[in-house]
Amino acid sequence: MAKRKVVDKQVSILKFCRTGSGHEETLKKEVTVIDLVSDNEQESLFVCDSEEELPYQEERSTQFACPVCEVDIAHLSLDDRTVHVEACLVNPNTKKVLYRRIKTTGVVEQTKKKCDRRPRPPIPDEKILSFENHTIAVDAFCYAPHPAISVYLLTHFHSDHYGGLTKNWDHGSVIIVTPITRNLLVYKFGVNPDLLLSVDYNQTIEVPHTDLKITCLDANHCPGSGIFVIESPGLRYLHCGDCRINKPMLESLMQIGRFHKIYLDTTYLNPLYNFPKQEIVIDELCKLLQSKMETMQFSQQRVIDFFVDRKPQKFLIVIGTYLIGKERLAIKLAEALQTKIYCNEEKKNVLSQFGWPNLDNLLDTHNPESCQIHLAALPKLNKDYLAEQLKTYSRHFKAAIGIRPTGWSVRYGKPVPSLDAMVAAESPEMVYAAISKHFDRFREDNKARVLQIPYSEHSSYRELFYFANLLEYDELVATVSPHNQDEQLAMLREFKNYDRLCIENF
Known part of the structure; x- marks a missing residue:
C-alpha cells in the first residue's frame, strides 16, 4: 500500500492568531476524561490506532478557545480539537477537559497558554x-x-467551522444557518x-x-449541512x-446556471x-451483514449459551460516530x-x-442488550473497545463488529490511472466484494473486529471530477x-x- 501523504485539512479555518510573546505557565490539573457517547468518565478518549488518525500537519501555535470550556486548544491537532470540543458538548459542566496521554495517577502536566490577551x-x-x-x-x-x-454564514455544525462561536459572540447582526444547525447552536x-x-x-x-x-441546498455532509447560493444584482x-456531491445536487446547481465564483x-x-x-456503500454493507447474520456459523459452543433464556444474536454492531454525522x-x-439503535440520553437529545x-423511532436509551446496533465515539473504536463491549453483553451477542465509516482511513482500491477510468461509477458488485473481503478476515478466535468501510461525508476524487466539469x-x-491553491x-x-x-453517467 502506498505511503500516506501527510496533508492539511481545513487549514484556512484553523489559521488563528499567531503565537505571541506572552509567557506560559505549567500547571498540574485534575483530569476529567469525557466519553463522546457515554457518560462514563473513566474511559479515555485517546484510544486510537495511529494509522486511523486523520492526516494533518502540525500547525503554528494560534489562539483558539474551546467554545464550551474556553480553554485554549490551539496546540492540538484538528482531530484532537474536534474530540475536545465534542467531549465538552457531551458534558458542558466539566470545567476543564484535557487531551493528553493519561497517567495512572489521574494527574497530567499541561502547558496552559494565556491566549485572552492576544488579539485575534x-x-x-x-x-x-x-x-x-x-x-x-x-x-x-x-x-x-x-x-x-455584519452578515455571517455557518455552513454546518462541525467544530472546525463553528470554532469561536459562543453564546456571547457579538461580531455581527445575523448568522445564516439551516434549521438543524440553528437547533444545535441553541441547544x-x-x-x-x-x-x-x-x-x-x-x-x-x-x-x-x-x-x-x-x-440553500442539502450538502449531503452531516445533518443540517448546506451549500449556499448567494446572489446580488449582477453576481452569483x-x-x-x-x-458530498451527488446527482440531485449537481442537477439542481446546473439548473441555476452560471456562477461567478465557486468555493x-x-x-x-x-x-x-x-x-x-x-448510497452504494450503505446498500452493500447492509446486504453483507444480513447475509453473514444468516450464514455465518460459530463452531465452538460457549458455556454461557446453556444458561441464557434467549438465544444470543450473532453480532453486536458498533458504529463509530462524531457528535453528529454517520446517522x-x-x-x-x-x-x-x-433492530433499534442504542445510545445514551445525551446523545439522543442531540x-x-x-x-x-424515522431516527427518533429507532433510538433506545434503556435496553442496550436488545439493540443490535450501538453508537460509539469514532476515535476510540478499536479491537480493545469492542472486546470490552462484547464482555459486557456476552449473554446477548456472540461477536462484535465495529464499523469505522471514514474516507481518511480507507484507501479504496488503487489510484485511478487516468480520467477515463473515472467516467463510470464502480458497480455494487465490486463494492460488495471489497467489503466482504475485509470482513472475511474475521476469525473465530478473535470475536471482536473493526470493519473499515469507504463511507465518507466528503466528496470523492471522481465526484469532484464531475462537479468541476459539469458546472x-x-x-x-x-x-x-488554500496555500496549495x-x-x-x-x-x-x-x-x-x-x-x-x-x-446521466454520474
Missing part, C-alpha cells in the same frame, strides 16, 4: 464573499470583528435565537437590510462548505481517494436488520434536534489547504477540459 487575527480573504454593496463572512467566528461585515451553546436566520433546503430568503438573496456565488470543498482532491458512492448509515443498517421521526463558472476557489486549481482545470462527461 483578521478574517482571511478566502472566507470573505464581497458583493457590490455588502460583504459576508463564511465559517469565520474565531477572527477579529470586521468593520464592514448546545445557548446562542441567542434572535441572532440566527434560518434557511431551509430548496428555499430562498432575502437577507434583511441588504440586496442579497440566499438559496456558490459556497459548498463541506459537502469548493477539496478534501479528497487526490486520486488515492476514489471511493464509491455513499444515515446507522438508520439504514437498523432498518435492514430490524439527535432529536434533527427532527427526523459553469468563472472562478473556482479550493477551501481546503495553484496545484489544486491545475488539477481542477484538467477536469474542466475533459469533454466526455454527462450527468
Whole structure:
C-alpha cells in the first residue's frame, strides 16, 4: 500500500492568531476524561490506532478557545480539537477537559497558554464573499470583528467551522444557518435565537437590510449541512462548505446556471481517494451483514449459551460516530436488520434536534442488550473497545463488529490511472466484494473486529471530477489547504477540459 501523504485539512479555518510573546505557565490539573457517547468518565478518549488518525500537519501555535470550556486548544491537532470540543458538548459542566496521554495517577502536566490577551487575527480573504454593496463572512467566528461585515454564514455544525462561536459572540447582526444547525447552536451553546436566520433546503430568503438573496441546498455532509447560493444584482456565488456531491445536487446547481465564483470543498482532491458512492456503500454493507447474520456459523459452543433464556444474536454492531454525522448509515443498517439503535440520553437529545421521526423511532436509551446496533465515539473504536463491549453483553451477542465509516482511513482500491477510468461509477458488485473481503478476515478466535468501510461525508476524487466539469463558472476557489491553491486549481482545470462527461453517467 502506498505511503500516506501527510496533508492539511481545513487549514484556512484553523489559521488563528499567531503565537505571541506572552509567557506560559505549567500547571498540574485534575483530569476529567469525557466519553463522546457515554457518560462514563473513566474511559479515555485517546484510544486510537495511529494509522486511523486523520492526516494533518502540525500547525503554528494560534489562539483558539474551546467554545464550551474556553480553554485554549490551539496546540492540538484538528482531530484532537474536534474530540475536545465534542467531549465538552457531551458534558458542558466539566470545567476543564484535557487531551493528553493519561497517567495512572489521574494527574497530567499541561502547558496552559494565556491566549485572552492576544488579539485575534483578521478574517482571511478566502472566507470573505464581497458583493457590490455588502460583504459576508463564511465559517469565520474565531477572527477579529470586521468593520464592514455584519452578515455571517455557518455552513454546518462541525467544530472546525463553528470554532469561536459562543453564546456571547457579538461580531455581527445575523448568522445564516439551516434549521438543524440553528437547533444545535441553541441547544448546545445557548446562542441567542434572535441572532440566527434560518434557511431551509430548496428555499430562498432575502437577507434583511441588504440586496442579497440566499438559496440553500442539502450538502449531503452531516445533518443540517448546506451549500449556499448567494446572489446580488449582477453576481452569483456558490459556497459548498463541506459537502458530498451527488446527482440531485449537481442537477439542481446546473439548473441555476452560471456562477461567478465557486468555493469548493477539496478534501479528497487526490486520486488515492476514489471511493464509491455513499448510497452504494450503505446498500452493500447492509446486504453483507444480513447475509453473514444468516450464514455465518460459530463452531465452538460457549458455556454461557446453556444458561441464557434467549438465544444470543450473532453480532453486536458498533458504529463509530462524531457528535453528529454517520446517522444515515446507522438508520439504514437498523432498518435492514430490524433492530433499534442504542445510545445514551445525551446523545439522543442531540439527535432529536434533527427532527427526523424515522431516527427518533429507532433510538433506545434503556435496553442496550436488545439493540443490535450501538453508537460509539469514532476515535476510540478499536479491537480493545469492542472486546470490552462484547464482555459486557456476552449473554446477548456472540461477536462484535465495529464499523469505522471514514474516507481518511480507507484507501479504496488503487489510484485511478487516468480520467477515463473515472467516467463510470464502480458497480455494487465490486463494492460488495471489497467489503466482504475485509470482513472475511474475521476469525473465530478473535470475536471482536473493526470493519473499515469507504463511507465518507466528503466528496470523492471522481465526484469532484464531475462537479468541476459539469458546472459553469468563472472562478473556482479550493477551501481546503488554500496555500496549495495553484496545484489544486491545475488539477481542477484538467477536469474542466475533459469533454466526455454527462450527468446521466454520474
